[in-house]
Amino acid sequence: MMEKTVMLLITVPILFSLLFLALSKKLYKFIAWAFFLFGVIFSVQLVLDGIGKYEIAGPNFAMIENIVLVLEALVILYIFYVSVKYKNWPTLGLIVIQTAISIYSFMNIAEVESASFNIDQLSQVMILIVNIVGTAIILFATGYMDEYEEHRHLNRQRTFYFTMSFFIAAMNGLVLVDTLGWLYLFWELTTLCSFVLISYNMDEEGINNGFRALALNMVGGIAFSVAIIRFSGSDIVNLSQVVGTPGGVILLPVFLLCIAGFAKSAQMPFHSWLLGAMVAPTPVSALLHSSTMVNAGVYVIVRLVPAYAGTPLGTAIAVYGSFTFVICSALAVSQRNAKRVLAYSTIANLGLIIGSAGIGTPLAVSAAIMLILFHAISKALLFLCTGEIEHTIGSRDIEDMSGLIKKAPLLTMLASLGMISMLLPPFGVLLTKWISLEAAASNPIVTILIVLGSALTTVYYVKWLGTILSSSMDKKTTTHLKLETYFPLSVLGLSIIATSILLFSIFNYFVNPVVATLLGTGPTISGQGGQFVSEIGGFAYGAVFIVLVLAILIYYAAKMAIAPRQVDNIYMCGENNLDKDKLMFRNGLCSYDKSSVSNIYMENTFGESKLSTIGYVISILIIIIALAGGVL
Amino acid sequence: MNEILKILLVLIGAPIVGCLIAGLDRKITSRLQHRVGPPLLQPYYDVMKLLQKDNIVVNKSQNLYVVIYIIFVVLSLLMLVFEADILMIIFVYTISSVALIVGGMSTGSPYARIGSSREIMAILSYEPILILYAVAIYILTGTFNLSALDEASNPLLLYIPFIFVSMLVVMNIKFKKSPFDYSTSHHAHQELVKGMFTEYSGPGLAGIEIGHFYEYVFLLGLMFVFWKVNILMGLILAVIAFLFVLVMDNITARVYWQWMVKTSWTVLLIISVVNVLYLYVYDIKIV
Numbered sequence: 001m002m003e004k005t006v007m008l009l010i011t012v013p014i015l016f017s018l019l020f021l022a023l024s025k026k027l028y029k030f031i032a033w034a035f036f037l038f039g040v041i042f043s044v045q046l047v048l049d050g051i052g053k054y055e056i057a058g059p060n061f062a063m064i065e066n067i068v069l070v071l072e073a074l075v076i077l078y079i080f081y082v083s084v085k086y087k088n089w090p091t092l093g094l095i096v097i098q099t100a101i102s103i104y105s106f107m108n109i110a111e112v113e114s115a116s117f118n119i120d121q122l123s124q125v126m127i128l129i130v131n132i133v134g135t136a137i138i139l140f141a142t143g144y145m146d147e148y149e150e151h152r153h154l155n156r157q158r159t160f161y162f163t164m165s166f167f168i169a170a171m172n173g174l175v176l177v178d179t180l181g182w183l184y185l186f187w188e189l190t191t192l193c194s195f196v197l198i199s200y201n202m203d204e205e206g207i208n209n210g211f212r213a214l215a216l217n218m219v220g221g222i223a224f225s226v227a228i229i230r231f232s233g234s235d236i237v238n239l240s241q242v243v244g245t246p247g248g249v250i251l252l253p254v255f256l257l258c259i260a261g262f263a264k265s266a267q268m269p270f271h272s273w274l275l276g277a278m279v280a281p282t283p284v285s286a287l288l289h290s291s292t293m294v295n296a297g298v299y300v301i302v303r304l305v306p307a308y309a310g311t312p313l314g315t316a317i318a319v320y321g322s323f324t325f326v327i328c329s330a331l332a333v334s335q336r337n338a339k340r341v342l343a344y345s346t347i348a349n350l351g352l353i354i355g356s357a358g359i360g361t362p363l364a365v366s367a368a369i370m371l372i373l374f375h376a377i378s379k380a381l382l383f384l385c386t387g388e389i390e391h392t393i394g395s396r397d398i399e400d401m402s403g404l405i406k407k408a409p410l411l412t413m414l415a416s417l418g419m420i421s422m423l424l425p426p427f428g429v430l431l432t433k434w435i436s437l438e439a440a441a442s443n444p445i446v447t448i449l450i451v452l453g454s455a456l457t458t459v460y461y462v463k464w465l466g467t468i469l470s471s472s473m474d475k476k477t478t479t480h481l482k483l484e485t486y487f488p489l490s491v492l493g494l495s496i497i498a499t500s501i502l503l504f505s506i507f508n509y510f511v512n513p514v515v516a517t518l519l520g521t522g523p524t525i526s527g528q529g530g531q532f533v534s535e536i537g538g539f540a541y542g543a544v545f546i547v548l549v550l551a552i553l554i555y556y557a558a559k560m561a562i563a564p565r566q567v568d569n570i571y572m573c574g575e576n577n578l579d580k581d582k583l584m585f586r587n588g589l590c591s592y593d594k595s596s597v598s599n600i601y602m603e604n605t606f607g608e609s610k611l612s613t614i615g616y617v618i619s620i621l622i623i624i625i626a627l628a629g630g631v632l
Numbered sequence: 633m634n635e636i637l638k639i640l641l642v643l644i645g646a647p648i649v650g651c652l653i654a655g656l657d658r659k660i661t662s663r664l665q666h667r668v669g670p671p672l673l674q675p676y677y678d679v680m681k682l683l684q685k686d687n688i689v690v691n692k693s694q695n696l697y698v699v700i701y702i703i704f705v706v707l708s709l710l711m712l713v714f715e716a717d718i719l720m721i722i723f724v725y726t727i728s729s730v731a732l733i734v735g736g737m738s739t740g741s742p743y744a745r746i747g748s749s750r751e752i753m754a755i756l757s758y759e760p761i762l763i764l765y766a767v768a769i770y771i772l773t774g775t776f777n778l779s780a781l782d783e784a785s786n787p788l789l790l791y792i793p794f795i796f797v798s799m800l801v802v803m804n805i806k807f808k809k810s811p812f813d814y815s816t817s818h819h820a821h822q823e824l825v826k827g828m829f830t831e832y833s834g835p836g837l838a839g840i841e842i843g844h845f846y847e848y849v850f851l852l853g854l855m856f857v858f859w860k861v862n863i864l865m866g867l868i869l870a871v872i873a874f875l876f877v878l879v880m881d882n883i884t885a886r887v888y889w890q891w892m893v894k895t896s897w898t899v900l901l902i903i904s905v906v907n908v909l910y911l912y913v914y915d916i917k918i919v
Contacts, residue, residue, distance in 0.1 A: 403740070424730060425723045434719060437763070441770045444912045448905055451767070455759040462730055462752050466737030470745065471691040537717035537776035543707065544724060551703040555696045562687045562835045570690045570741040571830055583742070597745040600753060600889075 002049040006117055009042055009127065009172045017165035021158055028161060029484060032139045035165065036488075039131035047124045051513075053178070053240075057114035064115070068185050069106075075188050076102065079214070082195075088211045094218040101225045109232045118178035118240050120517065121510040122369060126175035126299055129376045132495075133291040134168045136488035140384050141283035143484030147391055148281050152201060160200060164287060167193040171292045175299060178238045180228050187224060187260070187296065191217040194293050197284045198277045209276030216273045220263025220297075227256035239300075242307050254307040255627060257300060258317060265297030265350045268324050268619035274347060278339045282387025285339060289346045290380035295372060298353045302368055305518050309360030315443070316626030321355025322440070322449035323622060324348065327615040329456035334606040338386045338396045341460055342379065345422070348453060349375045349429075355446060356436040362523035363534055364439035366511045367432045373506070374428030374499065378421045381492040385415035388485055389468075399598050404468040410486065412468050414493045419465045423458055426541035426548070427500045431532060438536050463599040503541055504532060635714075642713050643706065650845025651675050653852070657878060664882045679841050685834035690739050695836045697735025702843040704728035709850040712857075715778035718766040722759075725850070728843070729755060736816075736828030747827025751815035753889045757896035758802045764904045765799060765854075768792045771911045773919045778857065784918040787859040789869070791916060794907035796858055798900040803873050805892070806851050809881040814889055821886075 016035045023031065056064060076099055083091040141164065145157055170193060174186035191214065199210030230253035236242055242254065266274035277288055288294065301317075308314040325348045332344035349371065356368040390396045392408050405412045421427035425434075433454055440446040499506060504527030516522035525534050532539035572585045572595070587593045604610070654675040662669025671677075689695065708725040711717075729751075736748040766776060772791055773780040781788065789796055805812045813819075816827030829840060852870040859865040910916075 405738075424727050425720070430723060434723065437719060437767070438770070438776060441767050444767075444905075444909055447767055448764070448908070451760045451763045454763070455756055458726065458730070458759060459752055459756050462733055462755070463749060465730075466734045466745075466748055466752075469734055470737045471740045536770065536774065537719060539720055540711070540716065540724075543711075544727075547703055547707050548700075551700045552696070554703065555699040558695070558699065558835075567692060568688050568690055570739060571743070571825065573825075583740070595742040597742045597749075600749045 002046070002052055002119060003054055003117075005042060005046045005049055006054075006119065006176055009046065009131070009176065010169055012038055012042070013165050013169035013172065017162045017169065020161035020165060025157060028157070029142045031161075032135075032142045032484070036135040036139045039135035039168075043124075043128045043131035046119065046127050049119075051120045051124070053116055053118045055114045055116045061114055068182055072102065072185055072188070075185075075192055078192065079218075083211075086207060086211065088215075091211055091215045091218065094215055094222065098218060098222055098225065101222060101229070105225065105229050105232075109229065112179065112181065112237050115177070115179040115182055116238060117176050118238070119176060120514060122299070122302065122514045123175050125369065125373055125510050126295065127172060129291050129295065129373060130168060130171045130175065133376055133380045133492065134171070134287060136491055137283050137286045137291070137380060137384065138164050138168075139484055140286075140387075140488040141281075143482045144283060144387060144391070145281065154201065156200060156202070159196065160281075163193050163196045164283070167197070167287065167292055171296065174296050178240050180231060180237055180239060183239060184221075184224055184228060187264075188221055190264075190293055190296055191221060194277070194288055197288070198280045200280050200284065206279050209273070209279050212276050213273035216270045217263055220260035220270070223256040223263070224260040227253035227260070230256070239303055242304060250307060251311070251313060254304050255313060257304060258308075259623070261297035261301040261304075262320075262354070262623075263297070265294045265301075265354065266347050267297075267321070267351060267354065268327065268347070269616045269623075271324075271328070271347050271615075275340065275343050278337075278343055282339075282383060282390070285343075286380050286383035286387070289343065290376045290383060294346060294350055295376060298350055298357070298368070298372055301354055302357050302365065302372070302518075305357055305360060305365055308358070309365075309519060312629050313626055314358050314360045316358070316622060316629065318355050318358030318360075318440070318443060318446050319449070320619065320622045320626065321351045321353070321358055322446045322453065323618060324351030324615075325355060325453040326449045326456070327611060327618075329453045329460070330606045331608060331611055331615075332460045333456055334601050334603045334608065334611075335460075336397050336399060336601060338389070338398050338401070338464070339383075341398070341464065342382055342386060345457070345460070346375075346379055348457070349379075352433070352436060352450070352453070355450070356432070356439065359436070359439050359443060359446065360519075361439050361442070362515050362519050362521055363435055365518060366507065366515050366523050366525075367435035367439060369511045369514060370428060370435070370507065371432035373510075374421070374432060374496075377492055377495050377499065378418050378427075378429060381414065381418040381489065381496065382422075384489055384492070385411060385418060388489070389415065398464050398467055401464075402467045402470045406471055410481070411489070414489050415468060416465055417493050417496060419461045421496045421500070423461045425539070426544035427496065428503060431500075431503060431539055431541065434537075434539050435534070438534060441536075467599060500541065501545065507532070638713065639710060642710055646706075646709060646849040647842055647845040650848040651679075653848045653874065654845065657874075660878055661882060664878075675841065675845075679838045682833075682838035682841070683835055687834050687836070689836065690741070690831045694735055694738050694831065695839070697731045697738060698832070698836050698839040698843070700731040701728045701735065702839055702846065704731065705843050705846045705850060709846055709853065712778070712850060712853050715782075717776045718769055718778055718857075719763070719776045722762045722766055725762075726755070726759070728847075732828060732840070735832075736830075739831035741831045743825040743830040744828050747815045747824060747830070750889045751828060753893055754805050754812065754815060757893050757900075758805050761795070761798045761802050761896070761900055761904055764901075764908055765792075765795050768795055768904075768908050768911060769857075771908065772917060774917065778860075780919055781857065781860045784861055786918055787861050787865065788918075789858040791911060791918065792858075792907050794903040798904045799855065799858075800873055800876050801896070801900055803851055803855065803877050804880050807848070807877050807881075809877050811880070811884040811887045812892055813881075814886055 019031050079095045083095060170186045170189035174183060177183050195210045195214040198213050199206045234250055263270040278285060328344045328348035332341050335341045353368045353371045356364045386396060388411055389401060393400060422429050424430060437450055440450055512522045583595050584592045585595055655672040658674060659669050659672055704724055704727040708721050711721045733748045733751050736744040770776050808816055816829050832840060852874060855873040856866040856870045859869050
């Protein structure tokens with residue numbers, strides 16, 4: 001049964017991508033609905049099937065192995081083609097190196113006789129994220145792309161949906177397969193898809209940013225393929241074997257795989273591709289930054305935990321991740337463009353995941369896994385909301401979003417939910433921050449970095465949250481509620497609440513067993529009374545939920561008791577111009593001015609021009625130190 | 633049974649104590665300025681009067697944030713009394729601070745928005761120190777649960793004096809007293825009116841005041857924890873912190889928020905980090 005589900009999860013998305021290619025635009029909505037249903041049903045089915053491994057051997061294996069080889073060759077040829085076509089020489093150089101490595105490994109590495117799939121709870125969590133969040137994003141796109149293309153005079157939806165669906169197939173393969181050679185193919189396929197999607201607009205900026213993503217991820221890809229060669233020297237062909245082998249000789253390839261993960265997860269110094277990816281349509285950003293591409297990197301890094309937990313390399317990874325967390329949170333404070341805020345916030349949170357994985361205690365690793373899940377849902381919601389906000393008000397500048405609550409109440413509520421879930425209890429993301437602080441307290445440098453980063457996180461989310469919730473005096477506009485837009489948003493919003501309520505069950509069912517297999521012992525957590533109790537403290541999410549409901553009830557009771565309420569104008573020192581706009585006031589010349597207040601961005605302290613260089617230098621230094629001190 | 637009594641005591645007792653603190657504050661301040669000052673119970677009279685006023689709002693949902701603020705201040709106070717996880721207490725307390733900020737911004741008033749953005753900067757200044765305080769407790773006791781401090785042989789203050797100093801400044805910021813009263817204040821500021829709370833009046837403003845009563849007790853409770861092993865000494869520390877805030881309020885003038893962020897992220901943060909590193913390097917435990 002499991003074999004079938006696994007095969008279907010990889011092949012059906014490809015079928016869907018072909019359907020998008022073959023059928024006309026009018027049918028896209030129905031295909032997307034079908035795809036969403038497929039994603040929900042089959043990802044849940046995989047969870048129901050339970051865990052296990054299975055091998056493909058014999059004639060089946062030979063056939064699939066040939067397909068894999070052909071696909072790998074095609075990927076290389078395609079990259080050759082585009083880099084020559086657009087005269088992008090760095091990419092051409094990288095692909096030449098990569099071809100050389102591929103040929104070398106083809107000639108020198110002994111043939112494997114079988115390939116295996118390893119389905120454990122971590123793969124299940126990833127499959128749930130990819131197939132539910134990912135297909136919800138595609139569904140959202142059907143309500144989004146028409147308007148997007150209309151503005152830009154494009155007609156490339158066929159390519160768009162084809163690549164998006166193909167991406168999901170590649171991601172499914174990536175998190176299910178255990179054999180490194182095949183994993184590598186899926187890894188390269190996601191790189192390639194991201195290139196196609198980022199350069200979607202086919203203008204100069206889009207193509208340049210696409211190539212940047214391609215080149216940086218190919219650096220990671222090269223590290224990956226060298227790692228495979230090194231691993232084959234110690235007879236390791238499966239990812240789960242890395243897990244089983246104690247440290248020492250394999251640290252170098254493990255380190256290389258981590259570098260590949262850093263590049264894919266857009267950690268400093270590779271982070272620029274993710275910022276560049278913002279030129280693509282919002283569904284692309286949502287797909288790349290929440291549920292798929294970047295998660296592939298942290299997924300592999302978490303899988304490698306047993307190889308580096310407790311070693312100097314692990315400590316270096318912890319410092320590296322938490323450093324990225326701080327510096328990118330600081331960069332996010334200085335940004336006005338909502339998509340860039342989200343991009344930096346993504347990099348920062350992935351840094352936190354990597355940092356927690358690097359700490360390597362059972363508690364910290366469970367924090368890493370839970371953060372992958374919670375971050376994916378919240379970030380997908382936030383990206384899609386930003387896209388819809390852009391369509392509603394025509395801007396992605398945070399300052400322009402004030403008064404959004406009056407223009408699009410439901411959208412604002414959903415976006416607020418997404419933001420609150422990123423920074424306040426009782427929601428999942430904060431729980432993981434709590435766990436990682438508790439776990440990191442044994443390493444003061446990491447602790448201090450996380451402390452600073454979380455204060456900065458509060459700053460950039462609260463000011464955005466306050467801005468969208470502020471009521472401006474503009475007239476209420478009625479927005480047309482499209483089902484394809486609001487259904488995915490509501491699904492994501494509800495899953496944030498559901499996962500936060502079911503926190504302990506999720507931990508117990510998915511996270512604890514994974515950590516137990518990875519590290520030998522799971523964290524000792526008990527969950528009675530709506531608390532998440534570890535050996536060093538308790539996260540009382542139940543109490544916070546109850547009190548939150550209580551607050552809303554009290555509010556409505558008080559609203560009944562203290563009536564009638566009168567809605568009045570805001571205070572402008574008695575100089576309101578009531579007819580035009582309540583924010584107008586009479587100035588010293590007796591003419592009218594509009595008051596406007598903007599948030600504080602501290603560009604002189606946290607601006608990109610100030611911090612980017614520091615970020616590059618320090619992150620490269622940490623990587624070199626990790627290599628020198630932890631591996632060699 | 634005992635616990636329910638304790639909860640009731642907190643729910644009823646804390647605002648009374650907080651009200652007295654606010655009254656004392658006004659009384660002492662006026663004496664320092666050679667004024668007679670209002671009666672001790674003036675904050676209580678103010679709240680009662682505000683409650684009887686009409687409920688006038690500029691935004692229909694603005695009072696929701698006040699309710700959230702009060703409720704979560706009360707929750708964090710209760711968690712402090714029941715010696716829960718200090719890190720969690722700080723996170724819950726953050727909810728209440730965020731609720732006030734968003735509440736201020738939700739009114740759309742330019743004054744409130746200035747106040748709120750400054751208050752966000754205040755969070756940036758004090759939150760790292762609060763969390764480092766929690767981390768120091770963890771290093772000393774091996775758990776974030778405050779109950780472990782009951783078994784401690786010595787008071788916290790002896791091991792984390794630098795964090796105590798930083799926390800005194802945090803008190804100053806959180807009481808919204810001069811020199812850090814730039815987000816809102818009890819006195820009117822010309823360019824700010826009443827900052828975050830400009831558009832709150834009547835019952836809404838009364839709610840904020842009641843929330844402040846709880847908050848004062850909560851904040852002084854955080855200082856009490858520094859000498860938790862001996863109740864008397866703990867209370868003395870709380871009083872010292874309160875007097876420090878008062879004196880600072882009267883002898884200083886308002887500074888720019890930039891000054892606060894700089895001071896906090898350099899001086900306060902560095903001495904707190906040094907303190908934490910000291911504990912870590914010498915592996916000091918008190919349980």
